[in-house]
Amino acid sequence: MVARHDLATDPRLQEDLLQARRGTAFFARKLNELSDAELDGGTLLPDWTRRHVVAHVGYNARAIARLVEWAATGVETPMYPSAEARNHEIDFGATLSPIALRNLFDHSAVHLSVEWRDLPDLNWENEVRTAQGRTVPASETVWMRTREVWTHAVDLDNGATFNDIPAPVLERLLKDITGAWKTRGTDTGLLITVDDTELTFGDTAAADPTLITGTLPAVVEWATGRGTNGVNADGPLTQGTTPAAPKWI
Numbered sequence: 001m002v003a004r005h006d007l008a009t010d011p012r013l014q015e016d017l018l019q020a021r022r023g024t025a026f027f028a029r030k031l032n033e034l035s036d037a038e039l040d041g042g043t044l045l046p047d048w049t050r051r052h053v054v055a056h057v058g059y060n061a062r063a064i065a066r067l068v069e070w071a072a073t074g075v076e077t078p079m080y081p082s083a084e085a086r087n088h089e090i091d092f093g094a095t096l097s098p099i100a101l102r103n104l105f106d107h108s109a110v111h112l113s114v115e116w117r118d119l120p121d122l123n124w125e126n127e128v129r130t131a132q133g134r135t136v137p138a139s140e141t142v143w144m145r146t147r148e149v150w151t152h153a154v155d156l157d158n159g160a161t162f163n164d165i166p167a168p169v170l171e172r173l174l175k176d177i178t179g180a181w182k183t184r185g186t187d188t189g190l191l192i193t194v195d196d197t198e199l200t201f202g203d204t205a206a207a208d209p210t211l212i213t214g215t216l217p218a219v220v221e222w223a224t225g226r227g228t229n230g231v232n233a234d235g236p237l238t239q240g241t242t243p244a245a246p247k248w249i
Contacts (some may be wrong), residue, residue, distance in 0.1 A: 004117060005117070006068070006116065007117065007119060007120050007121065008116075008119065008120075008124060009010055009121055010121065010124070012024075013139055013142070016124065016139075016142045016146070017116060017141065017142055019142075019166065019168070019169060020142050020145045020146040020149070020235070022145075022166075023044065023145075023146050023149035023150040023169070024109050024113075024149050026149070026150065026153050026160070026164065027057060027105075027149045027150075027152065027153040027156075028105070028106070028109070030106060030153045030156050030158045030159070031102070031156065031195075031196075032159055033048065033159070034156070034158055036098035038158075039051050039054070039098055039101065042157065042248060043155045043156060043157050044051060044154065044155045044157055044227075045116060045155050047092060047125075048155075048157075050090075050156055050157075051093070051094035051095075051096075051101060052094045052102050053089055053105075053152050053155050053156055054093075054102075054104070054156075055089075055090050055092075055093025055094050055096070055101065055104065056090045056093070056152070057105060057148060057149060057152050058093065058101070058104035058105040058109075058205070059086075059089050059090060059093060059104070059107045059108070059109070060113065060145070060148050061105075061109050061111065061112040061145065062108045062112075062211055063079035063080055063131070064079070064112055064141050064144055064145050065088075065108070065112045065115045065125050066078065066079055066139050067079060067128040067130075068112070068115040068116060068119055068138060068141055069115060069127075070072075070126075070128045071119060071123045071124070071126040071127075071128055071138035071141075072115070072118070072119055072123055073125075074126070074249045078128065078129065078131075078191055078211060079131045079132055084097065088097075090220065095160065098199060102147050103110050107248065113147065119138065119248065123244075124139045125136065125137045126138050127137070129143070138180070143172065143185035143231075144167050146169060147167050147169070147172075147173055147176070148167050148202060150165045151173070151224065153164075154221075154226065161218045161221075161227070162217035162218070162220050162221040165217065165220075167216060167239065168218045168219060171199065171216065172218045173220050173224070174192070174199075174201055174219065174220050174223055177220075177223045177224065178192065178201040178202050178223070181202070182203075183214050189203055189206045189209050189210055190202045190203055190206075190207070190209060190210050190212065191206060191209035191210065191211050191212065192212045192213075192219055192223070193211065193212070193213050194213075194214070194215065194216045195213060195215050196215075197216070199216070206209070210233060210234060211233065211234045212231060212232070212233050213231070213232045213233070214230050214231040214232060215230055216231075218230030219231055
């Protein structure tokens, strides 16, 4: 049997697909380290057990696969019928038996990877619409999945940290988050710099900004609302100083 390979030939897209699949494998490893009983444990997300996180990541793969199918066929297939339907789906998934929950993650991840694999070069530029109402090219679905699997692997609270996330993913996460703050006007006077780099994010036009500094993993952890360890500020710093993270986090 001839091996099947991604139809996409763009080197940047191929690298992005690899990063998404590595993130999926990392999430799978952290999930497989958990016993069935430990799935009932808490996470870094308020009111969500590990069951909720796994259900969300599994159904997210199905939702993103619908966007890839849209790009392939031209037939509109939204991620979710509504925000309420998405939330209900996650709550339902959290009640599944451990084996069914694990199968949900495994099967949905494979399905999405196959949809990506079989999408021809030309179709990657076809536009689809995210759950937040943004119109994006199908290639954006790869990043949408990448940020989900890497971030939620940490949320499982099973030993993974933001230090495990590749630097390019962290940089893009921070760019996305601070961009969302700017769009909402909640970044006023807040400037983030990353230790030992020239990376700067936030309100670069502020005359007297509140300066947030730290390593790249530390400032992304803070920016996503997951903690303040390793982050310094020239004023009082609590988790409450973080503008609300985007809904996709």
